[in-house]
Every structure is written in C-alpha cells, then in structure tokens.
Amino acid sequence: ARYVGQRVVHDIRNDLYTHLSSKSMSFFDRHQTGDLMSRVTNDVNMIQFFFNMAGTVILSSIAMILFNLIFMVALDWVLAVSLLLLLPFFLALQSLARRVVPLFRQANEQLGVVNVEIREGINGVKIIQAFAREDHQEKRFDAQNSKLRDLRTKTIRNIGLYIQGIELLAGAATALILGVGAWRVVHGDFTLGGLVAFQGYLLLMLAPTRFLGFAVQISHQAITSGERVFQIIDTPLEVEESPEPESMGQIRGDVEFENVTFQYGESEPILRDISLHIPAGQSLAIVGRSGSGKSTIVNLLPRFYDPSQGAIRIDGHDLRNVRLNELRSSIGMVMQETFLFNMTIAENLRFGMSEASMQDIRHATNLAAADEFINELPDGYDTVIGDRGVRLSGGQRQRIAIARAMLVQPAVLILDEATSSVDTRTDQIIQKALEGLMVERTTIVIAHRLSTIRRVDQIVVLDEGVIVARGTHEELLLDSATYRKIYELQFKLQEDGVTVATEGGDV
Ligand SMILES: Nc1ncnc2c1ncn2[C@@H]1O[C@H](COP(=O)(O)OP(=O)(O)OP(=O)(O)O)[C@@H](O)[C@H]1O
Ligand SMILES: [Mg+2]
Structure with missing residues (x-):
C-alpha cells in the first residue's frame, strides 16, 4: 500500500x-x-x-x-x-x-x-x-x-x-x-x-x-x-484548443483585430470595439496612458485570454481555431516584467528553442547587447541565475528576454517597452538590435520611446480601452489632441536624444 x-x-x-x-x-x-x-x-x-x-x-x-x-x-x-x-x-x-x-x-x-x-x-x-x-x-x-x-x-x-x-x-x-x-x-x-x-x-x-x-x-x-x-x-479551461484545430502552415504574420471587446472576468469591458490591421512584416505602436489597456491588447494575441466579442485573426485564421502550440511558438514576447527561470543563462535563452546551437545563442545575445555582460559572469553562459543563482539587474534581465525572443525567430514580435531598466547607452544599443529584429517581422510595440514611435508604420492611440486616433507620428501630432498630450508627457523630453526613465510606463 x-x-x-x-x-x-x-x-x-x-x-x-x-x-x-x-x-x-x-x-x-x-x-x-x-x-x-x-x-x-x-x-x-x-x-x-x-x-x-x-x-x-x-x-x-x-x-x-x-x-x-x-x-x-x-x-x-x-x-x-x-x-x-x-x-x-x-x-x-x-x-x-x-x-x-x-x-x-x-x-x-x-x-x-x-x-x-x-x-x-x-x-x-x-x-x-x-x-x-x-x-x-x-x-x-x-x-x-x-x-x-x-x-x-x-x-x-x-x-x-x-x-x-x-x-x-x-x-x-x-x-x-x-x-x-x-x-x-x-x-x-x-x-x-x-x-x-x-x-x-x-x-x-x-x-x-x-x-x-x-x-x-x-x-x-x-x-x-x-x-x-x-x-x-x-476547472474547465476557458481558453481551450479547438477539437479540430487548423494548421497555420508557414506563418506570414498578418494580424487583424475585428471589433474586439474584452473584459477580465465579470468586470467592465477593458477594451471596446478594437479594430486593427497590421499587414505581414509591418509594425504597429500602441500608445496610451497607464491602465488604458495596452498590455491587455497584446495578451489576447497568444490567447492568454479570448475576446468577449469580436475576432482576432493571424493570416486569416481565427485564433480560436488554430493549434495553440503553433500559435504561441510563432509569437515572440518581451514583456513589461521579465521572468527568468532559475537555470543557467544558456538554458533560459534556449527556453523557447531547445535546439538552438551555441552559435545561434551568441548571435542573439550579440544583437540584444547582452553578450558582453554574460561573458563577464563567473561561468559565462553556464551561470545559474534567479533565486538560487546570480542576481541580474533589470536591464540585464530585459536584454536576456529580448535575446530569448529573438532565438525563436517569431513571425510576430510583441514588445512591451519599459525604458526604466536600462541606461541611455544600453538603450541605444537595444534600439538598434530591435530595429534589426523588427525588419522582417510583424511587430507590435507598446511604445515608451520616441525612437520607436518615429520608426513604426502606424500608431494607435488608446484611451480607456478605445482607439481614439491612428496614423503616423506626424499625422497624429497634427490631428489628435490626446496624442499631443501623451507626446508632451512621455516623448518630448527624449527629443534631444536623452532617454528619460519613465517609471514602467506610468505617465
Ligand atoms: N489580470 C487582470 N485582471 C483584471 N483586471 C486587469 C488585469 N490586468 C489588467 N487589468 C485592468 O485592465 C486595465 C488595463 O490594464 P493594462 O495592463 O492593459 O494597462 P496598460 O495600458 O498596459 O498600462 P501600463 O502602461 O501601466 O502598463 C487596468 O484598469 C487594469 O486594472
Ligand atoms: Mg502594460
């Protein structure tokens, strides 16, 4: 017994x-x-x-x-x-x-x-x-x-x-x-x-x-x-794979939100009637005040939650019909709060891509401006980090997270920018790395950096869960009072090339 x-x-x-x-x-x-x-x-x-x-x-x-x-x-x-x-x-x-x-x-x-x-x-x-x-x-x-x-x-x-x-x-x-x-x-x-x-x-x-x-x-x-x-x-799964999931095949990364309304549990809708279209390979920036629903939008893409109304599609496939594994492995996420596992740096980097060779890893960390500090650690890539290992700074963690996402070569990249974690010099290096990363793939950035909003193909301005304006940086400066206000508060100070540490994106 x-x-x-x-x-x-x-x-x-x-x-x-x-x-x-x-x-x-x-x-x-x-x-x-x-x-x-x-x-x-x-x-x-x-x-x-x-x-x-x-x-x-x-x-x-x-x-x-x-x-x-x-x-x-x-x-x-x-x-x-x-x-x-x-x-x-x-x-x-x-x-x-x-x-x-x-x-x-x-x-x-x-x-x-x-x-x-x-x-x-x-x-x-x-x-x-x-x-x-x-x-x-x-x-x-x-x-x-x-x-x-x-x-x-x-x-x-x-x-x-x-x-x-x-x-x-x-x-x-x-x-x-x-x-x-x-x-x-x-x-x-x-x-x-x-x-x-x-x-x-x-x-x-x-x-x-x-x-x-x-x-x-x-x-x-x-x-x-x-x-x-x-x-x-x-407990039944709320987000469940369809019993007969469609295969997405080779994913191009055409992302579409159609009249998406969403609420957490029984709460008031956090997102209302969101419609977006990002053609494959293009980039979108979401700007808005703290709590306006920016992170919530991107959380719907890997189906962490399902919309309450409306549909989200990648390459025309409704997310609710596709294989979850396929969907999630085609999306790379660098989140506001970086979570790293209590493992070696190499293992953390390989997390989404266990087959990655040491060469791939070095390439990714190079692009993410992380190789320098990793090489200086006592055991290099074999240094154990996290609770039971070496403690890393916020900026270092973020760079590892970026390299981890790069390794997967995702068709869709989601970036919840946080400017608070890195110094100006590193920030510029990461900006370069991200630029390279964004070229061949669909990118959604929750933007806190002026350089980002200047570079993207389109910007949507979110206010209390509603898209109140959309366009390019120049267009929005002319058209949208909300955008101008956000710009004054968040981005203008960065104009002379100085990155201001905005506290995790709070305005
Ligand atoms: N897991 C959750 N359960 C319930 N409500 C949530 C949850 N996450 C966020 N919210 C609520 O949804 C709203 C939007 O949150 P969200 O994180 O999307 O804002 P945000 O625009 O990303 O803000 P920030 O710029 O500060 O990151 C907030 O009012 C928040 O209280
Ligand atoms: Mg957020």
Whole structure:
C-alpha cells in the first residue's frame, strides 16, 4: 500500500502540475499562488497519508471486525444480537464524525490563506522593511494564523469527543455482554467458558473498531483534500484548443483585430470595439496612458485570454481555431516584467528553442547587447541565475528576454517597452538590435520611446480601452489632441536624444 500510495501521489502531483501550467490566465487571476501551493503540497500530502496508513488500517480493521463478529455469532447469536442495542449510539457517533468534515475543509482553506500571507511576507520583504511595516504585517499574519489554530483546535476537540464516545461505547458493550451473558449462564443457556471466550472476541473486535474511528477521520480529511485537488483538475479551461484545430502552415504574420471587446472576468469591458490591421512584416505602436489597456491588447494575441466579442485573426485564421502550440511558438514576447527561470543563462535563452546551437545563442545575445555582460559572469553562459543563482539587474534581465525572443525567430514580435531598466547607452544599443529584429517581422510595440514611435508604420492611440486616433507620428501630432498630450508627457523630453526613465510606463 505504501508503494501504491507513493505512485498515486506522484501521479496526482504531476497531474496537478500539468493542469496548473496549462490553465488559462484568468484562472491565475482568480486563485492566489499560496492557495494553489498549499493544494499541490499539503493536500496532496494528506491524500498520500491516507493511502499509506488509513488505507491498510481500514481494510485490516474491517477484516478483523468481521471475523470476530462471525465467531461471536457462531458462539452465541443471542448475545451477538444483543450488541445491536448499541447500534443507535454508534450511528450517533458517526454523525458526530461527519460534523468534523466541514471543519477540516475550513482548516484546509485557512491554511491556504496563511500560505498566501507567508508568500507575501517573503516576496514583499523589501517593501515591508522599506515602509517599516514589520509590526503591522506580523499582526496581520498572527490574526490569520490564530484563525488557523482555532479551527484546528476545534477539529481536534471534536475528534477527541468522538474518541471518548467510542471508548464509552466499548465500555457499554463490555458491560452489556457481561450482564446479558451472566443472566444466560445462570439460566443454563450458555457456559461460563463460552462467556469468557465471547468477551475475548469482543475485546479483539474493539481494538480495530477504535482504529477504524481514527482511520475514518483521516479518510474524511483526505476526502476534503481530494476535493480541493480535483477542484483544480476539474476547472474547465476557458481558453481551450479547438477539437479540430487548423494548421497555420508557414506563418506570414498578418494580424487583424475585428471589433474586439474584452473584459477580465465579470468586470467592465477593458477594451471596446478594437479594430486593427497590421499587414505581414509591418509594425504597429500602441500608445496610451497607464491602465488604458495596452498590455491587455497584446495578451489576447497568444490567447492568454479570448475576446468577449469580436475576432482576432493571424493570416486569416481565427485564433480560436488554430493549434495553440503553433500559435504561441510563432509569437515572440518581451514583456513589461521579465521572468527568468532559475537555470543557467544558456538554458533560459534556449527556453523557447531547445535546439538552438551555441552559435545561434551568441548571435542573439550579440544583437540584444547582452553578450558582453554574460561573458563577464563567473561561468559565462553556464551561470545559474534567479533565486538560487546570480542576481541580474533589470536591464540585464530585459536584454536576456529580448535575446530569448529573438532565438525563436517569431513571425510576430510583441514588445512591451519599459525604458526604466536600462541606461541611455544600453538603450541605444537595444534600439538598434530591435530595429534589426523588427525588419522582417510583424511587430507590435507598446511604445515608451520616441525612437520607436518615429520608426513604426502606424500608431494607435488608446484611451480607456478605445482607439481614439491612428496614423503616423506626424499625422497624429497634427490631428489628435490626446496624442499631443501623451507626446508632451512621455516623448518630448527624449527629443534631444536623452532617454528619460519613465517609471514602467506610468505617465
Ligand atoms: N489580470 C487582470 N485582471 C483584471 N483586471 C486587469 C488585469 N490586468 C489588467 N487589468 C485592468 O485592465 C486595465 C488595463 O490594464 P493594462 O495592463 O492593459 O494597462 P496598460 O495600458 O498596459 O498600462 P501600463 O502602461 O501601466 O502598463 C487596468 O484598469 C487594469 O486594472
Ligand atoms: Mg502594460
């Protein structure tokens, strides 16, 4: 059983991981990381504990009880039947046991909440210390942690009550058998030896009954854990591959948005009636104030989310009908927040393109102006970065992300520009690299740089999720008051060749 337990748990955990990594982005908007972690670790452990222990205990206990019952009935059925008098009490106890189940559930959920707090405490430690909020955070944590303790205490108290009940019942059974048995012996219906043997069987039966009570508790807890795990596995995917996906073939990169309206979950529409057309190989810049929906537009392209209304097409294929893998591997993304894995630099670069040769990699990092600093790292391309390795600066991370996207040779390149991460000189180098990268492919840039908006084929101006103007830089300066305002705030200062660090694009 232990072996089976390990295998089942291993499979469940794998299954959970697969499900988590293929969930729609909206799923992660709704669930907190700490809660999900607690399900993958704690709840799966509980299921394992059940398989390891309770599973065997339950089977052998039931067998023991049955055998002893058979002997008891064979020995003296009248005595055996008199035990039925205690059945209602036993059933009452079982209903007490059932009351514990929701407590287990609440405790599990609360553990998720506590885990969320722990995670935030660790990830946010810099901010917490910078604002001297340690005390406040500790109090917050203590409140949640106390709630968890109270729930657990209540659970344990109820279990204690149950165990006491079982003990009481065992005592009552012994007394009952002695009483009824003595009466039957006195009347000559039963032998004294028989009564002693009967008592022996009863004792043998009581031990597994107690075990069974305990095992039932464990299985209840395992059941609630199982529910939590399967809640994840059974959540339907919102973005799902069509059952008969079309192949996109050789992708040219003609991108079209047709009357796209989108909202996250139940919220107000974030994008309204967006129509765009970028012919293959051309470039589009999206400008707009912070929160106007720029990142949201580009998140629809790899189908992180599906539009609520309207359609998005690449080369005429509606995204909902194409193979997800094909779609996503034809898109290169350099996001606002760069995520790198806890692996070597080379492995990170190869992430989208495992076949890439060292030569390809060097070429890409060269273009992304990253080779210089990589070569200066202790182990060069084999340096482990991330949590357990070397820490990189924001600008260095961004350049690795650009090289990673370049390696895939995507037909469509999406760039969420962030000017804050690099110094002017590096910025100019990256600009050159991107220029080269943009030539042969469709590019959508969320622009924060003057050089970018001057270079692209068309610009759309987004305001509160609506396209309010479109055209080239010169045209828009003449036509659009919104554009002029954004230009004054964001781009004008860059005119004398100085890149101003705009905070992650906030205007
Ligand atoms: N995952 C999400 N769930 C719910 N609402 C979201 C989500 N992501 C963004 N929003 C909301 O959608 C709106 C547009 O956000 P978006 O990230 O597209 O703005 P943006 O134009 O990229 O801004 P910035 O220039 O600051 O990056 C915001 O009001 C934001 O609160
Ligand atoms: Mg954004």
